[in-house]
Every structure is written in C-alpha cells, then in structure tokens.
Amino acid sequence: MTAVPESAARLSPERETEIADRAEREHLTPGPWRLEYEQCDCSDGYCHHGAYVAAVATPEPTPIAAERLARSGEDPRDYDFSRTDLGDFSAADWELMAHAREDVPALLAELAAVRAERDQARARVAALEAERHTTNEALSNAAEQLRRDRDRIAELERPTVEAKRAEIRQSYAELIAAAEETKDFEGAFDVQCRLREREEQWKREDKEPVR
Structure with a gap:
C-alpha cells in the first residue's frame, strides 16, 4: 500500500483552476505537438551538438503559412506545419510552455497523492470485507452451536x-x-x-x- 507523504503539498483548487485555464485558453495551437530534430553538420571537431531541436510540428500551419495559403489557395506543405520562430506560437502557447516546468510536476505529485489515497481506500475496503466475512462466519458458527445446545437441552x-x-x-x-x-x-x-x-x-x- 502506497502511503501519502505528509509533507507533500497538495494541489489547491485555485492552483488547479489556474493550470486548467492555461490548458484551455483560446488561441492555443491544437495538439499534439511533435519535436523535429536535425543533425548538427559542424565539421570543426569541437561541436558535439549532435541532434538538436529544429522546429515544433503541429497539426495546423503556422500563422504566416496559413495567411499565405489563404491567399494562394494552394495545398500546405510539410514545412508549413513546422514552427521555428517565436512568432509562430501564440501568447497562450507561450504561457502554457513557460509554466509547464512547474505545472507538470505539480500535477504528477497530485496524481501520485490521489493514487495513494485510492490504494489506501482499496486496502481498507479489502480489510473490512475480510473482517465482515470473518464476523459472518463466526455468527454462523455461533448460531449453529446455539441450535445444537437447544436441541441438547x-x-x-x-x-x-x-x-x-x-x-x-x-x-x-x-x-x-x-x-x-x-x-x-x-x-x-x-x-x-x-x-x-x-x-x-x-x-x-x-x-x-x-x-
């Protein structure tokens, strides 16, 4: 059974509302988001960059690409969905990303605490079920013994x-x-x-x- 850490700070309703608000604001770029990597082509022997994040791919074209596609009527291309500049993301996107470093651990901690409470409740229910079974069995045995005693009397x-x-x-x-x-x-x-x-x-x- 998982114990709930007494010192763990639980997620307050206000904090939960704040996080939910950031995840549900208007003008958020639809997900899922996918990181696109490129391989560093430095040849000086000192780079050691390896693969790095070059863009964020999203289901919708970037604002600039969407405007161009609306004017031209052409079909979008793969690079139209790749966001590489700050302006490719809305303010709501940046609010969500900037707070994710604190929001995600807080949500995971709350999830762990809720699961621990669930496990404790399940264990308590199982113990009560076992206790009830034992009590019912004892009562049944006592009733049977009482019948035997009365018959003997x-x-x-x-x-x-x-x-x-x-x-x-x-x-x-x-x-x-x-x-x-x-x-x-x-x-x-x-x-x-x-x-x-x-x-x-x-x-x-x-x-x-x-x-």
Whole structure:
C-alpha cells in the first residue's frame, strides 16, 4: 500500500483552476505537438551538438503559412506545419510552455497523492470485507452451536416433561373415575374433553422447533 507523504503539498483548487485555464485558453495551437530534430553538420571537431531541436510540428500551419495559403489557395506543405520562430506560437502557447516546468510536476505529485489515497481506500475496503466475512462466519458458527445446545437441552429435559405430562394425565384419569363413580357422566365427559385438548396442545408443542 502506497502511503501519502505528509509533507507533500497538495494541489489547491485555485492552483488547479489556474493550470486548467492555461490548458484551455483560446488561441492555443491544437495538439499534439511533435519535436523535429536535425543533425548538427559542424565539421570543426569541437561541436558535439549532435541532434538538436529544429522546429515544433503541429497539426495546423503556422500563422504566416496559413495567411499565405489563404491567399494562394494552394495545398500546405510539410514545412508549413513546422514552427521555428517565436512568432509562430501564440501568447497562450507561450504561457502554457513557460509554466509547464512547474505545472507538470505539480500535477504528477497530485496524481501520485490521489493514487495513494485510492490504494489506501482499496486496502481498507479489502480489510473490512475480510473482517465482515470473518464476523459472518463466526455468527454462523455461533448460531449453529446455539441450535445444537437447544436441541441438547430439549433432549435432557424430555424425561422431565414426559413425567409431568404423565402426572397430569393421571390427575385427569382420577377426576374422570371419580365423576363416573358418582354417576356424573356429564362431568366425566367434560374432563375427557379437557384432557383431549391438553393432548392436542402437547402435540403442537412437540412439533414446534426448539427456540
């Protein structure tokens, strides 16, 4: 992960606007610009110039060439696109070139800082994604363990539950027997109905999942 240098001066909105303005002014010569080189033909043995920049080639003819072509109506030639004199460039061109030595490093530094911030954000997102995955996995394991524990508790409690139900059935049976002994058949029937309701309730409880 690339760290953002704390001491690096960030590009202010005002500075950015200033640079953008120079790159978008009217009368800027359209690009791309291409350097044309020539080979030095000095023969004194002391020159050592080698190849040097002789002109800047642009997609549009120079101002002088454009004026001549407009008068003559002839097609432009290769040298009409080569700018060799100061006057071949507009004031906006020179403003752009003169400030490029400071503008380009400033823009590159800002780009590096923005990319570093992007890398830090990506790393943080990746860490959060990994953390979330770990948390979800832990929660899933905990939920599964909770289900197992509840099933085990229900299993251990089952004998006690059945014993309690048996006591209740016995009490109902005794009530029914007592009612029948006294010829209270209506009361005996009522107790039998309540016992059936209780049995149905127990069946529903047994079918419900353990919570």
